[in-house]
Amino acid sequence: MKRTYLFIGAGRMAAAMVKGLKASCDDQVTIYAANSGNKERLEIFCTAYQLFPVVENWTDYITKVDTIVLAMPPSQQQDILQQLAPFVTTQLIISVAAGKGLREMQKYLPDQTAVAWVMPNTAAQIGQSMSLYTTSTISEAQKSALHVLLESIGEAKECSEEQIHTLTAITGSAPAFVYEFAMSLMDAAGNAQLAEEELQELVAQMIYGAAMMLKSSSSPAELREAVTTPGGATAAGLDVLYAKNFQKVIHEAIQATSERARILGN
Numbered sequence: 001m002k003r004t005y006l007f008i009g010a011g012r013m014a015a016a017m018v019k020g021l022k023a024s025c026d027d028q029v030t031i032y033a034a035n036s037g038n039k040e041r042l043e044i045f046c047t048a049y050q051l052f053p054v055v056e057n058w059t060d061y062i063t064k065v066d067t068i069v070l071a072m073p074p075s076q077q078q079d080i081l082q083q084l085a086p087f088v089t090t091q092l093i094i095s096v097a098a099g100k101g102l103r104e105m106q107k108y109l110p111d112q113t114a115v116a117w118v119m120p121n122t123a124a125q126i127g128q129s130m131s132l133y134t135t136s137t138i139s140e141a142q143k144s145a146l147h148v149l150l151e152s153i154g155e156a157k158e159c160s161e162e163q164i165h166t167l168t169a170i171t172g173s174a175p176a177f178v179y180e181f182a183m184s185l186m187d188a189a190g191n192a193q194l195a196e197e198e199l200q201e202l203v204a205q206m207i208y209g210a211a212m213m214l215k216s217s218s219s220p221a222e223l224r225e226a227v228t229t230p231g232g233a234t235a236a237g238l239d240v241l242y243a244k245n246f247q248k249v250i251h252e253a254i255q256a257t258s259e260r261a262r263i264l265g266n
């Protein structure tokens with residue numbers, strides 16, 4: 001079945017989703033993309049993903065597509081929805097904006113407009129996103145268009161709107177915390193006399209292995225215990241994390257992230 005998508009916003013998340021869609025259903029998908037008006041940047045984007053024609057005015061393309069993906073900063077979304085509203089008929093409108101749930105979209109769109117809120121993460125670039133999503137009442141065809149998109153970028157879980165607000169920090173933002181952790185490990189390994197790339201490779205494989213173990217059925221506590229030989233080396237390191245209240249620091253970081261996401265949504 002032929003799919004048609006219009007992306008408004010052509011940045012990092014749009015690139016990841018377009019790449020996923022092109023890879024999973026190349027000859028069955030037509031994609032148009034628009035940005036804030038930076039023509040050169042949009043041409044580079046469209047050339048990279050072979051999206052033609054390059055869109056000059058996105059409102060001309062609304063009636064040509066079944067699905068519209070809002071992939072611009074949250075601060076721009078209200079304005080875009082207001083521009084979109086007069087032209088919307090049967091299209092599914094998907095937003096990936098942090099903090100902007102279904103109700104926030106519906107405020108500016110005609111009654112009964114089909115809407116979905118998706119919270120992906122940057123691993124979408126390699127088809128490994130953990131995406132959360134919620135929808136209004138949508139048709140089977142719209143569900144199918146949404147799932148084609150979600151499955152093209154990784155795994156997805158349906159949640160309530162409130163759960164997505166709560167979990168944005170965990171699945172959307174926390175990859176940044178993992179990269180910060182990786183940087184700290186690489187920094188701490190400074191005197192191992194390895195090149196930066198070698199260090200990155202071994203830290204990446206360690207995180208990958210740990211993530212694969214976590215994806216098995218064991219709990220994180222069991223996995224941690226399996227690493228921690230009683231009276232051994234790991235216990236000494238964990239004692240420092242406990243003494244510095246590592247969990248509390250993470251809780252505070254998640255709370256700050258969640259609070260900011262809520263503010264972006266208002």
Ligand SMILES: NC(=O)C1=CN([C@@H]2O[C@H](COP(=O)(O)OP(=O)(O)OC[C@H]3O[C@@H](n4cnc5c(N)ncnc54)[C@H](OP(=O)(O)O)[C@@H]3O)[C@@H](O)[C@H]2O)C=CC1
Nearest residue numbers: 009010011012013035036038071072073074076096097098
């Ligand atoms: N990065 C992440 O990890 C995640 C991001 N998100 C959400 O995804 C959305 C996009 O983020 P991201 O891709 O990182 O951002 P980027 O900064 O990479 O891209 C933003 C894009 O939006 C375009 N844009 C800005 N204003 C407008 C406008 N008024 N009309 C049309 N296009 C506009 C920009 O245009 P131009 O090219 O001209 O600058 C750019 O193409 C955000 O809402 C964010 O909350 C969600 C989950 C994870």
Ligand SMILES: O=C(O)[C@@H]1CCC=N1
Nearest residue numbers: 098121168172173264
């Ligand atoms: O930092 C942000 O606002 C977005 C939301 C989730 C990840 N990045």
